[in-house]
Amino acid sequence: MMAPHAGLERRVLSALEATPARIPVVIGGCGTGRSTLLHALADRLGRDVCQYVDVERAASTPERFLGAVVRSTPFAWGADPSPASARDAFDQTLAFLARVRATGDRPAVFLLDEVLELRTFESFPGLRHVLRELLQALAESGNRFVLTSRYVARAHRLLRDGMARFEVIHLPALAPAEVSAMLPPMGEAAADDREFLGQTVHALADGRAAYVRAIGDATASMSGRGGDPISALTALLTTDGALTAWCGYRYELRLHRARGYGALKAILEILADEEPLTLTEIAVRLHRTPGSTKDYLSWLEDVDLVVSRQKRYSFADPLLRLWVSLHARPVPPSVDEVAREVQAYAAARLPHGEPSLAMAAAAGDRKGGWGIIEID
Numbered sequence: 001m002m003a004p005h006a007g008l009e010r011r012v013l014s015a016l017e018a019t020p021a022r023i024p025v026v027i028g029g030c031g032t033g034r035s036t037l038l039h040a041l042a043d044r045l046g047r048d049v050c051q052y053v054d055v056e057r058a059a060s061t062p063e064r065f066l067g068a069v070v071r072s073t074p075f076a077w078g079a080d081p082s083p084a085s086a087r088d089a090f091d092q093t094l095a096f097l098a099r100v101r102a103t104g105d106r107p108a109v110f111l112l113d114e115v116l117e118l119r120t121f122e123s124f125p126g127l128r129h130v131l132r133e134l135l136q137a138l139a140e141s142g143n144r145f146v147l148t149s150r151y152v153a154r155a156h157r158l159l160r161d162g163m164a165r166f167e168v169i170h171l172p173a174l175a176p177a178e179v180s181a182m183l184p185p186m187g188e189a190a191a192d193d194r195e196f197l198g199q200t201v202h203a204l205a206d207g208r209a210a211y212v213r214a215i216g217d218a219t220a221s222m223s224g225r226g227g228d229p230i231s232a233l234t235a236l237l238t239t240d241g242a243l244t245a246w247c248g249y250r251y252e253l254r255l256h257r258a259r260g261y262g263a264l265k266a267i268l269e270i271l272a273d274e275e276p277l278t279l280t281e282i283a284v285r286l287h288r289t290p291g292s293t294k295d296y297l298s299w300l301e302d303v304d305l306v307v308s309r310q311k312r313y314s315f316a317d318p319l320l321r322l323w324v325s326l327h328a329r330p331v332p333p334s335v336d337e338v339a340r341e342v343q344a345y346a347a348a349r350l351p352h353g354e355p356s357l358a359m360a361a362a363a364g365d366r367k368g369g370w371g372i373i374e375i376d
């Protein structure tokens with residue numbers, strides 16, 4: 001199975017090798033392949049000159065973050081630090097990132113995944129402008145950096161004033177040919193069948209790498225029943241399905257990074273029922289004023305849960321919309337309900353005139369029942 005966005009590695013490497021080196025900032029929504037790209041870069045450049053840091057996992061207090069980064073580094077940086085305060089710990093972190101060198105006095109390369117999560121440090125005394133200070137320190141350093149974030153709107157806002165060294169790189173949706181290349185072996189499927197499967201998975205997954213991988217693996221595991229991606233997606237979205245857990249985690253993660261949790265959930269449920277909707281239409285359904293509704297929508301846009309096109313709002317991720325429709329309810333959906341909703345979703349996304357996999361899926365699954373499919 002081919003890694004997603006393999007061609008983007010060359011663009012990132014070109015930025016790192018430029019004179020002076022640029023700092024790529026790779027942004028894209030959940031499941032677009034940011035972390036996979038960073039790990040591929042680390043393998044290509046060599047783990048002795050690279051340090052990958054999952055900021056989202058490691059950022060707790062400035063003191064503990066500093067200790068975790070220094071203890072896991074492949075670079076020589078003396079004894080464990082003993083910061084006197086949160087401010088001192090952050091200053092030492094900036095000094096480490098900016099000044100440490102790889103073997104032979106080569107520039108160190110830092111791959112900072114979900115870098116905007118360092119914003120959590122701004123609740124500590126003396127740390128009001130953490131991200132601005134970080135960008136300034138990286139821009140002035142002789143080391144190399146690749147940054148990522150799932151928060152597209154926030155990243156653009158942070159970088160809008162611009163520093164010459166930063167280069168924003170959007171992770172695009174995968175093309176149908178890339179999806180076909182990512183699919184695992186599908187038994188004795190002919191080349192034409194595999195291409196058709198790739199086009200179908202691409203439409204169902206909205207070109208997002210994580211969904212492609214999940215649907216592709218599930219389809220391959222069900223290949224004895226025809227390798228049907230609509231059946232696979234239905235199984236993945238049942239109550240115990242792997243995509244149900246995956247979507248639920250990222251749904252809650254984004255809502256907790258925004259303001260107005262309850263009202264935001266209500267708006268997402270409204271849009272799950274019908275989209276796109278105007279501000280006024282959403283305000284009427286929400287029973288709130290247009291002014292307060294506009295604030296709520298801006299907070300949803302800030303964490304890239306909704307997008308606005310021609311003053312009409314809709315989900316940024318259509319498969320997440322399907323998940324909300326199925327699971328944001330008091331009672332878990334039955335298998336039959338999931339099957340009906342997935343078939344309607346597929347019918348809306350697949351090109352008109354394609355063979356009806358949905359009908360085949362429904363017939364096959366009435367005979368075979370559902371299995372639980374896990375994804376990494």
